Amino acid sequence: MDWGAIDRYAKSLIKEAGHRIRVSFAGKIQIETKADANDLVTDIDRDIEQFFISRIRRDFPGHRILGEEGFGDDVRSGEGVVWILDPIDGTMNFIHQQRNFAISLGIYADGIGMLGYIYDVMADDFYHAYRGEGAYRNDERLPMLAPVPVEKAIIGVNASWVTPNRYIEHEAIGQLVSDCRGTRSYGSAAIELAHVAAGRLDAYLSMRLAPWDVAGGSVIISEVGAVASNLRGEELDMISKDTFIAARPGLHQTVLDQYIRLKRT
């Protein structure tokens, strides 16, 4: 498998998709009503999905595509080469803000993440990683992450996980929110993982994410020494939805040990 060639292809594909999104927005700068805005972004979302699927199927007919329900292939095992794709991660931001969304792609071989990409389209921030070759932001290599204690950590966690929910004991997460230096929430798992990779967030956690939300980011963060798992501390299978945490080394285990109490196992 010529991973260098696949890497060059994937970068080019993602950048073209980002360009198409920006052109679509620019062509419709006069969005009169919220209803119009919703239609516009739904159209763009569908176009970009189709763009990715048609290109990947044409140029890599032996590969499979894992994406949101009804899009891509029915992938129930990690065998072979699988492109795990979210054409627009952060849909709510895409609709309401027309920014702070990202294209997220991980390319996995027999379940192993080989290539990872996160493209924050409107900020034009491109993150990529090639297994064992390091992670990059706009072609500058990202440094390895050092450990930080909880009390110096900035953690990506949405306020909704601090309210009563069926996944996790919210009081324990409230204690984490109190103990850490601060929390942020950006509304896109891919962008939060990019922030972890770049050292801007020290951890990110969520109670329910799909493989396509985190496949690209997981490859990227592991190249800078961060650790990703589900909230039971198990490796992600990249097939089913699951809980999620990514964090600097050390902090990952501390959060799991001291602050995570799952309601269902």
Added chain:
Amino acid sequence: MDWGAIDRYAKSLIKEAGHRIRVSFAGKIQIETKADANDLVTDIDRDIEQFFISRIRRDFPGHRILGEEGFGDDVRSGEGVVWILDPIDGTMNFIHQQRNFAISLGIYADGIGMLGYIYDVMADDFYHAYRGEGAYRNDERLPMLAPVPVEKAIIGVNASWVTPNRYIEHEAIGQLVSDCRGTRSYGSAAIELAHVAAGRLDAYLSMRLAPWDVAGGSVIISEVGAVASNLRGEELDMISKDTFIAARPGLHQTVLDQYIRLKRT
């Protein structure tokens, strides 16, 4: 008073300050350790404060400056012209992320907000407003905001206000978090107010903010029809620290009526 001239001066001053910050970062791209990074940003912060103070005092000797403790004048009344300034709003982002911070400035005459500025330095997003003349992002006029119901609103609220705290009954805020469409937290009041002005957040609330955090943003959001007050619904005095909410028309009152239960009055 020639407000047009003051407006041109303030814009130029803020842009020069932003340029100085970016140059300082660029000159130190090799930050080896976190401790070095802290020193660097503390130095930049102090330099930028001094830059603003020396220029405003030199060119507007009759005006007063209200900023963080120990910086600017001792302003106990809103009389005359007061420059209410936060040279770097979002200090934690400034230190940890070297982005997502803003220069915030409001210029008030006898307590009335005449001019407002928010400059997201690293994104190069400049918001300004001139009382009665509308609000602008990068010189494009921002449209007036229409009402939205809670269930369609994206609300800027930090997870820490959903944990037990001494200002507000956190269960009620938790209910707001559950009832709205989604929440975000960016770690800079100025940037969150810029998002409210641009329609990207429908409301933003915090339990404790200083006048310099919100003076610029309050002028800007009122020009697009949003409403700012403390959490008792009272007008902000721009002298003392207080609770804070800014929201689209209608949503402001709904949140106050249905979700805010203050512990101290």
